[in-house]
Amino acid sequence: MKQLLTPKKLAIRVGSALLLLAAVMFVCSMIGTETVSLKAVFTGGGTEASINPDYVIFFRIRLPRIILAGLVGAALACAGVVFQVLLRNPLADPYILGISSGAGLGAIIAVISGFNWTLWGRSPIAVFAFSGALGTIWLVWFIGRLTGKFHVTGLLLAGVVVNAFFSALMMFLTSIAKSDQVYATIFWLMGNMKEGDFLVLWIAAGCVVGGIVALFYIGPQLNALSFGADDARSMGVNVAGTRIIAFGIAAGITAVSVSLSGLIGFVGLVVPHGVRLVLGPDHRQLLPLSGIAGAIFLVIADTLARVIVAPAQLPVGVVTAIVGGPLFLILLVKYSRKVNWLK
């Protein structure tokens, strides 16, 4: 039974993936419009009179942004894994139940109202997007429950309808907004990494990493749930509890990432499938490795977004789709011969 996943094998794989992530983050932190000398960075921040520009660029600008990209990538990839298994639908992604439109609606309301305050260095857009995302997922869950106890089709339809309704509201608000407000909204919708406050970053990191660790612990239950609720239950799995925990965490980390960086598509769909194609569907491995792969993917994508049209910047959501699409197709063709469950 050498093909079975063992704790040792998993630890080695997660460990090497983390090393790779660290290496990618390091390399990406060296890339940018300004050349940073590592030697200069570690001489310290300098005095108030003569600040050390290398230090400031590295620690205040690049590193927070790279960490943010990593967190968002990990959150979206893991949320994608969870929604795919809970809905037993390979097409599911973190936004499938309408989180995107809810967050978008929140964002445009914030832009139009012209609020001018900040919360922990975050604009009202982030706060409204976060509330919009969580509110929407709650609404979809609630409507889904009315159609029966976790009725997958009911839940999906509720998601589709709520999504369409909120998108319509969003378009209505966009059409009556002023052009500079429209621009701000669209830019947000395309997904962007913004250097932010370290406090926010740590809170987000706590939420995302904690969420992923918790998801790892219900990995075996999620495996059983791949066979459907009835089967999982007759194998002795607490289905309702597993679903609530998985759903809550996935929605939570998606809302956090949306509020930090807008809507970044493709990561939550492509990364879980890529990892599953290469390493199989076992959630104990799929969750941590999708998280790390998602982080690597988004860090690289964001670096490209920073430098391709420098000194201007591309929205990272554009890069993820342009890079992720072909990458996924290559994986799909290469591995679907090996595993024929796609049929």
Place this chain on the structure above:
Amino acid sequence: MSDIIEIENLSFSYTSETTILKDMSFSIRPGTFVAIAGPNGAGKSSLLNLMCRALKPKSGRIRVDAVAIESYSTQALAAKVAVVRQELVPVFGFTVIETVLMARTPYYGSMGFESKADREIANEALQATDTARFASRPLTSLSSGERQRVFIARALAQNSPIMLLDEPTNFLDLKHQVGVYDLLKAAQVEKGKTIVAVTHDINLAGQYCDEILLLGADSSYHIGKTKTVLVPERIKEIFDIDVFAGRIGREEFFIPLGKFAKNHKKTDKGLKNI
């Protein structure tokens, strides 16, 4: 020995207008192989789902091992009752061994991994069902017959005294139908399992099962030794068909006769031949 499954005045329906099961009482002794047969819509699968608590009865009681079924925790019930449902393919490509090991999920350690004992149990189930040779293949690459054996292996790995199966020979060719029943019989004889299988094949049921529960479309039911329950008159009545009954050695077989069967005159009593 006391009965392992007791059903008392059980009634069930999906809507208030229709009745599927009505005031049904019977019990199953440990180590018996029981078939549930009857026309479509008679409530065979519903009864099976009631017996594993996937459905709730409208009224009446179900006891498993002398304890009311509703007082079990999910995990405790899984330790008593394993279920093999009708053919289903998971969305993602788990391998055979991964699938069988999932039966041990409630017993995994705190890190979410199986113990050595769990692996041995799974291996034993693979051996018993002759699925070990494709243990590392994904489920989706197997034929229906192979896949059905994997799900039976998973049910065996649950190490429960009771196994419920919903049409285990659906979609299988003759060889695999017999193969599945051989497997179940072996589990009954060698491991002392109580097996309840919903089936459309009264001939296989007659060969392999000790008892049969015939459900009628009108909520009537007959339970008893297969030999006494399966008589041409009753089959004719329950399934509303004309039937040819014949004998090979000590086994009795039934063949349905259609309107267009050649040289066949519809009779009031089933034809008895040979």
